[in-house]
Amino acid sequence: MINKIVQTMADAMAGVPDGGIVLLGGFGHVGTPNALIDGLIEHGATDxxxxxxxxxxxxxxxxxxxxxxxxxxxxxxxxxxxxSVVFEELYKAGKLELEICPQGTMAERMRAAGAGIPAFYTPTAAGTLLAKGKEEREIDGRIYVLERALRGAVALVEAWEADRWGNLTYRQAGRNFNPVVAAAADLTIVQAQHIRDLGDIDPEHVVTPGVYVDRVLHLPYGDPSIEGK
Amino acid sequence: MNAPTMIPPTMIPPTMIPPTMIPLARPPLTRAQMAARVAADIPEGWCVNLGIGIPTMVADHVADREVIFQSENGVLGVGPAPAREDIQPWLINASKAYITLKPGGSYVHHADSFAMIRGGHIDLCVLGGYEVAQNGDLANWATSNNDTAPAVGGAMDLAAGAKRLWVVLEHTTKDGQPKLVETCSYPLTALKAVTRIYTNLAVIDIAPQGFLLREMAPGVSFDALQARTGAKLHLPD
Known part of the structure; x- marks a missing residue:
C-alpha cells in the first residue's frame, strides 16, 4: 500500500541533508509551510x-x-x-549570500527543473543588472536571457487537503509557489490542513498529483493570522 | 547592456528651464485623479495587472466596465478590498493586502501566473516608476547601482511580458527634477518597454521620435510642461 502520510515531524524531516537547496512554498504570510520550517530548525540541517x-x-x-x-x-x-530585520542584519554583516531573481523567472526556473528542462530563454531582465554574467541572445529580433533551471534537494509545501498518495489541493492565494516547488525537488515534504481518504478529493480538483510528493504531515493549524491587518 | 549613468548637474539639457520660472495655472492632478485618468483609457474586457501605489487605485475607477484584474500571486478576477469583518485570511494580492474574488475569478500557481504574463496574455500592466526615458526604458526597482539588495519582485517580468506597459508617476521629483528623461540614471527594469505615461500634468506616449504629448492636465501650458520634462516633447502631426 502506498502511504506517504507520516506521523511525526522527525519522520517528515528524516534525511534532510546539510548543504542542500531548500525550496519554500508561500507568498507573504499565506501558504507558507511555517510548521515544516520549524521542523527543519529542530532537525538541525545547516549550510x-x-x-x-x-x-x-x-x-x-x-x-x-x-x-x-x-x-x-x-x-x-x-x-x-x-x-525583514533578520535578513537586514545578516546581509549587512556579510553573513548571508543573496541572489536576486525576478519573481516570474524564479517560478519558471523551478518549473523547468520539475519538467526536465535545464535552461530557457526569457525576455525578463534582458539588458538589466540582473542579466549581468548571463548569456543574452537575440531570437526573432528580441533579446532574451538564458536562465538555468533551479532544482532543490528538498521542497517544503503547505497544502489545504492531501491523501495518502500525496494528491494535493490548495486554498485560494495559498497556492502560489507551492505546486511549483513541489515538482522541483528530490524530496517533497508537505504540511496539510486536512487529510482525506483516497478517492475523496475530486480528481478534477487535484492541483498537485501525488507523483510529486514524498511525505505528508497532518498539521491543522487553521487560518493564517489576520492580526494587525 | 548600457551601464546606467548619472547626469551631472552641469549637463542638464537646455530644455530644462527652471520649472518655477513658468508656474502652473492650477494645481497638478491628485493621485486619485491620476488613477481615474488611467482608468478612463481601459476598455471593457481587458485583463490588467496593477502595480503597487497609484496603479492599485486604478481599479477603483473603472466603474461598470468588466475588467479582469490579475494579481501575479495567482489570482485572476480580483475584486475590491473587503470590509474588515469580511476578510478571507487566504485571499491576498501581490502587495499582501486582503482582496475579494469576483464571480468568474480563478486561482493559478506562480509559474502559470507568470507564464500568463510572459506569454502576452495580459493586455495591460500599470506600474509606478522612478524614471522613464524617451525610448521607453523604465527604471522602477532600484534607486542606486550601489544598492545590492533591491526588491525587484515581479516588475521585470511584468514590464517585459505585458502587451502594453503604462507607467503612472508624478511628473517631477519633490525637488522639481524631471522623471521623464533622455536616459534613465537609475538601474533599468526593462528596455524600450513603456508605451504610455500618465503624470499629474500630462498623458504622453512613447513614439518612434520620443515623448509624444497626447494631453495636458487643466491649467498646464506646453512651455510649463516642457520646462518640467527632461527631454524634448513632440506634438502629434
Missing part, C-alpha cells in the same frame, strides 16, 4: 541555500532559521519587506 520569494519577516520561521546561522545563501525576488 542551506533557501529559495523563497521573500527573505523572512519578524523573528520566526525563515527569519529564525537564518538567525540561527543555518542559511548560507538566499535566492529571492523581494528580500526587503516590512519586518
Amino acid at each position: 542551506l541555500t533557501i529559495v523563497s520569494n521573500n527573505a523572512g519577516a519578524g523573528r520566526e520561521g525563515l527569519a529564525k532559521l537564518m538567525a540561527l546561522g543555518r542559511v548560507r545563501k538566499i535566492i529571492c525576488s523581494y528580500p526587503r519587506s516590512a519586518g
Whole structure:
C-alpha cells in the first residue's frame, strides 16, 4: 500500500541533508509551510541555500532559521519587506549570500527543473543588472536571457487537503509557489490542513498529483493570522 | 547592456528651464485623479495587472466596465478590498493586502501566473516608476547601482511580458527634477518597454521620435510642461 502520510515531524524531516537547496512554498504570510520550517530548525540541517520569494519577516520561521546561522545563501525576488530585520542584519554583516531573481523567472526556473528542462530563454531582465554574467541572445529580433533551471534537494509545501498518495489541493492565494516547488525537488515534504481518504478529493480538483510528493504531515493549524491587518 | 549613468548637474539639457520660472495655472492632478485618468483609457474586457501605489487605485475607477484584474500571486478576477469583518485570511494580492474574488475569478500557481504574463496574455500592466526615458526604458526597482539588495519582485517580468506597459508617476521629483528623461540614471527594469505615461500634468506616449504629448492636465501650458520634462516633447502631426 502506498502511504506517504507520516506521523511525526522527525519522520517528515528524516534525511534532510546539510548543504542542500531548500525550496519554500508561500507568498507573504499565506501558504507558507511555517510548521515544516520549524521542523527543519529542530532537525538541525545547516549550510542551506533557501529559495523563497521573500527573505523572512519578524523573528520566526525563515527569519529564525537564518538567525540561527543555518542559511548560507538566499535566492529571492523581494528580500526587503516590512519586518525583514533578520535578513537586514545578516546581509549587512556579510553573513548571508543573496541572489536576486525576478519573481516570474524564479517560478519558471523551478518549473523547468520539475519538467526536465535545464535552461530557457526569457525576455525578463534582458539588458538589466540582473542579466549581468548571463548569456543574452537575440531570437526573432528580441533579446532574451538564458536562465538555468533551479532544482532543490528538498521542497517544503503547505497544502489545504492531501491523501495518502500525496494528491494535493490548495486554498485560494495559498497556492502560489507551492505546486511549483513541489515538482522541483528530490524530496517533497508537505504540511496539510486536512487529510482525506483516497478517492475523496475530486480528481478534477487535484492541483498537485501525488507523483510529486514524498511525505505528508497532518498539521491543522487553521487560518493564517489576520492580526494587525 | 548600457551601464546606467548619472547626469551631472552641469549637463542638464537646455530644455530644462527652471520649472518655477513658468508656474502652473492650477494645481497638478491628485493621485486619485491620476488613477481615474488611467482608468478612463481601459476598455471593457481587458485583463490588467496593477502595480503597487497609484496603479492599485486604478481599479477603483473603472466603474461598470468588466475588467479582469490579475494579481501575479495567482489570482485572476480580483475584486475590491473587503470590509474588515469580511476578510478571507487566504485571499491576498501581490502587495499582501486582503482582496475579494469576483464571480468568474480563478486561482493559478506562480509559474502559470507568470507564464500568463510572459506569454502576452495580459493586455495591460500599470506600474509606478522612478524614471522613464524617451525610448521607453523604465527604471522602477532600484534607486542606486550601489544598492545590492533591491526588491525587484515581479516588475521585470511584468514590464517585459505585458502587451502594453503604462507607467503612472508624478511628473517631477519633490525637488522639481524631471522623471521623464533622455536616459534613465537609475538601474533599468526593462528596455524600450513603456508605451504610455500618465503624470499629474500630462498623458504622453512613447513614439518612434520620443515623448509624444497626447494631453495636458487643466491649467498646464506646453512651455510649463516642457520646462518640467527632461527631454524634448513632440506634438502629434
